[in-house]
Amino acid sequence: MCGVGSMPDTLNEAILKEILQDRPFQFFPQVDSTNDIAQQWILEGAPTGAVVIAEEQLAGRGRLARKWYTPPKQAIAMSVIVRLEDVQFLSRIMMAAAIAVAESLRNYTHGITLKWPNDVLLNGKKVCGILAESQWAGDLFLGAIIGIGLNVRVSFADTELAERATSLEDHTNKSVKRAHLIASILENLDRWLALLRSDKLLAAYRENLITLGQEVSISVGNKIITGRAIDIDGEGALLIELPDGVYQKITVGEVR
Incomplete structure (x- = not known):
């Protein structure tokens, strides 16, 4: 299905x-990386829930040092x-963000799942894609920056990514206004961050995780x-049963 894209979708x-x-919030027509700006902002005292948004991002960071x-x-x-x-909850922040995005996207379409750890x-x-980065001031842990990159109407036709990537408007008849989608994700994220120490968060992550x-x-x-x-364990590590029956815990890696 093709999305409804005839009306302008402006961010300002x-x-x-x-x-x-x-x-x-801070909004920029163009940045190298929203995470870089957020890292500076948290050092200046920005509170939980503050968000940096860009119309165009030239060098955003993904996992494993990808641009x-x-x-x-x-x-x-x-x-x-x-x-x-507490830095030990960094992986749970990523889980909360992934669930929040998934819930918001289900307002537009079906077929939404999570792939370990953050897709x-x-x-x-x-x-x-979601990237959670820890932020420190010397030895003092300040918190985390959650970077979220979401394809709304990016065309992957005739590219090497066509088999692996897609956009929301390729799968919905609803008009997608990015500002409303941003607000929905942030509201869901607030709710799940309030449950960061709860087993409800882990249960919701497991329920959405297609990898298991x-x-x-x-x-x-x-x-x-x-x-x-x-x-998964309480910190989001993936438990794998190897062919010889031995169990191995994976904390960092990419599922192929």
Whole structure:
């Protein structure tokens, strides 16, 4: 199905102020990385829930040091500040963000799932990537920056990504206004961050995680680990049953 794209979908400071109301935000027509700006802002005292939004992002960061380009008027690029005292909850912040995005996308379409650790899939293809980065001031842990990159109407036709990536408007008949989608994601994120220490968060993440129960190959450094994904632990690590029956915990890697 093709999305409804005939009406303009504009992001600017006035529209975001109306939609986001009292939430602190910074908007930029173009940036290198929203995460970089958010990292500086948290050092200056920005509160939890403050968000940096860009129309175009030239050098966004993905997992495993990948670069991510966000074309203007076609996607959402934003970074959310989360103040936190305990660094061990960093992975749970990522879970909360992934669930929040998934819930918002289900207002537009079906087929939304999560792939460990941080990809949101739409009918099996990546529609959104999430990166949670810790932020320190010397030895003092300040919290995390959650970077969210979501394809709304990016065209992957005739590109090498066509088999792996997709956009929301390719799967809905609803008109997608990015400002409203941003607000929805942030509202959901607020709710899940309030449950950061709760088993409800882990249960919701497991429920959405398509990786569990699957035979997987995971790139970990220069190695490929193959096995069956059994579960996640309280910090989001993936438990794999290897072919010899031994269990292995994976904290960092990419499911292929």
